[in-house]
Amino acid sequence: MQDNRPMDTDVLRRNLDSVRHRIAEAAQRSGRSPDEVTLVVVTKRLPVEVVPPLVALGALDLGENYPQELWEKVNHLGNSSVRWHLIGHLQSNKAKKTVPMVRMIHAVDSLRLLQGLDALVADPENGPAVCLQVNTSNEPAKHGWSVDEILADADAIAGCRNLRVAGLMTMAALDTTSETARPSFILLRDVREKLKERTGLRLEQLSMGMSNDFETAIEEGATIVRVGSAIFEGVFS
Numbered sequence: 174m175q176d177n178r179p180m181d182t183d184v185l186r187r188n189l190d191s192v193r194h195r196i197a198e199a200a201q202r203s204g205r206s207p208d209e210v211t212l213v214v215v216t217k218r219l220p221v222e223v224v225p226p227l228v229a230l231g232a233l234d235l236g237e238n239y240p241q242e243l244w245e246k247v248n249h250l251g252n253s254s255v256r257w258h259l260i261g262h263l264q265s266n267k268a269k270k271t272v273p274m275v276r277m278i279h280a281v282d283s284l285r286l287l288q289g290l291d292a293l294v295a296d297p298e299n300g301p302a303v304c305l306q307v308n309t310s311n312e313p314a315k316h317g318w319s320v321d322e323i324l325a326d327a328d329a330i331a332g333c334r335n336l337r338v339a340g341l342m343t344m345a346a347l348d349t350t351s352e353t354a355r356p357s358f359i360l361l362r363d364v365r366e367k368l369k370e371r372t373g374l375r376l377e378q379l380s381m382g383m384s385n386d387f388e389t390a391i392e393e394g395a396t397i398v399r400v401g402s403a404i405f406e407g408v409f410s
């Protein structure tokens with residue numbers, strides 16, 4: 174993860190300012206407070222050297238896709254104020270090592286993984302929160318519950334004792350634009366309402382929206398957006 178590519182922190186600051194500004198505008202447009210939206214800066218495939226400048230710019234919620242890469246960054250940084258988010262697929266055999274390192278696991282994509290995580294978390298106060306991934310675009314290659322499956326699993330989801338199920342997560346289909354992504358986000362919000370009713374859980378988080386579509390996601394209720402390329406464009410030469 175270490176590498177010596179030059180990094181332009183002025184560009185980083187400008188990009189980050191711009192994304193924060195766009196988040197605030199999208200929130201205001203939809204009658205929400207910008208504070209209701211958490212920006213997770215996605216640092217996947219980037220060197221660990223990018224973390225300290227992000228922290229200095231107040232970006233403390235950082236997202237990684239691959240557990241191994243997350244572990245390397247965490248080990249390299251030691252104690253830091255970063256709140257790590259695992260946003261990619263988690264294999265059961267990597268869960269035990271990952272759980273103590275993260276604030277949130279975004280892409281819990283099966284009941285089996287959910288129950289495995291629940292069994293790993295001894296203390297609900299200190300364990301990570303999770304979002305359940307719903308495949309709202311019905312692409313066969315995507316992980317996650319289908320809409321019907323997740324509603325059918327409502328009782329089992331409500332039965333988690335130690336793990337805090339904070340909400341739902343989705344990714345729009347590949348090659349969607351900010352507008353063609355909208356139905357996925359609307360669907361996730363609808364599923365959240367139904368699953369809330371069936372489980373009695375608050376499910377306050379909707380983790381949806383990436384560089385190409387985060388403003389649409391916010392308009393449709395995203396509380397967490399996961400943004401990478403819009404922030405790192407032009408930062409490394």
Ligand SMILES: *Cc1c(COP(=O)(O)O)cnc(C)c1O
Binds near residue numbers: 400
């Ligand atoms: C890479 C990734 C992102 C960020 O994507 P960008 O288009 O670079 O903003 C968000 N969520 C997940 C699950 C990702 O894998």
